[in-house]
Structure formats: structure tokens, C-alpha cells
Amino acid sequence: MGTTVAPAATRDELAVPASFNAKVFWTSRRAAEIGNFLETLREAKGKLTTDVIIEAADKQGSILRDFFDWKHTSAAHKYRRMQARQLMKRLHVQAHINAGPIRAFAAVQIKGEPYQKLMYLPLTAALQTENFRQEIMGRMRARAKAYEALLSTVAAYRRTF
Numbered sequence: 001m002g003t004t005v006a007p008a009a010t011r012d013e014l015a016v017p018a019s020f021n022a023k024v025f026w027t028s029r030r031a032a033e034i035g036n037f038l039e040t041l042r043e044a045k046g047k048l049t050t051d052v053i054i055e056a057a058d059k060q061g062s063i064l065r066d067f068f069d070w071k072h073t074s075a076a077h078k079y080r081r082m083q084a085r086q087l088m089k090r091l092h093v094q095a096h097i098n099a100g101p102i103r104a105f106a107a108v109q110i111k112g113e114p115y116q117k118l119m120y121l122p123l124t125a126a127l128q129t130e131n132f133r134q135e136i137m138g139r140m141r142a143r144a145k146a147y148e149a150l151l152s153t154v155a156a157y158r159r160t161f
Contacts (some may be wrong), residue, residue, distance in 0.1 A: 010046070085107070
């Protein structure tokens, strides 16, 4: 028995103007184009899944096409790198200083390398080095801020409906 998903509300139903943006990768205009394309795709397909996105991106001339690696060898390597990152994120240890499990390893930037070049250190070792501790705390603060914004949005919709 499959899960039934209620149809998603349209932009008009939510009375929210479409204002997509991205902080790092695209200009605001490009982010708006991509966001609007994805929203239109969701409305056309009834749902937006990774398979729907990849299918749309696979078409020549798609606004999404350049975000994907269509060469099987290099795409497979990138996928395995993503799997390795997921492996490192999912491995936890029991910390002696709190009641719950924590990540066993922390991803930290290799000095002199671009941000995408990270290495993994045992979290306890990374926290003993000031620059790594600051890097980890900075990412945690950014995630907390993003979750705060999400919670605020969810709370606002809860009061609306």
C-alpha cells in the first residue's frame, strides 16, 4: 500500500510571491529563473522529486542541464564521493560529556585548499584545534540560523491554516 500525498498548494494558494535566491552559486536572477522553473515543473507534474528534476534536466536546452554531469564515469565517481560524505556523517559515537550520540568525524577544510577540499578528523581531535573548532562552530551556527528561519516559517503557516 503506497503513501498518499496531498496535492501541494500552488503559489497563488499560498499567496507567497516567488522570490528565489542563492547565496553562493548563482546570481539572484539565475536563482529566480531556476526556482520558477522548478515550481512550474512541480505544478505540471504534481510533485517534485529527484527523478522528475533529472528527467527535466536531461533535455537539451534545459535550464537545469549544466548542473548535472552527464558523463557516466565522472558522474559515478562524484556519486561515490557523495556516498563517502554520507558515510562519514552517519557514523556516530557516544560522547562522555553528554547523553546522546555525536558524529564520530568532522569535515574540516584542508589549509590552502578550496572549500570543497575537506578532510575528516575524529571530532574530538578537531575540537582540540582552535581553527577547526571555529570552522565547526561556524557551520553549526549557520545551520541553526537556517533551522530558525524554517521553524519561523512553519510557525507562521501553522497560524495561517
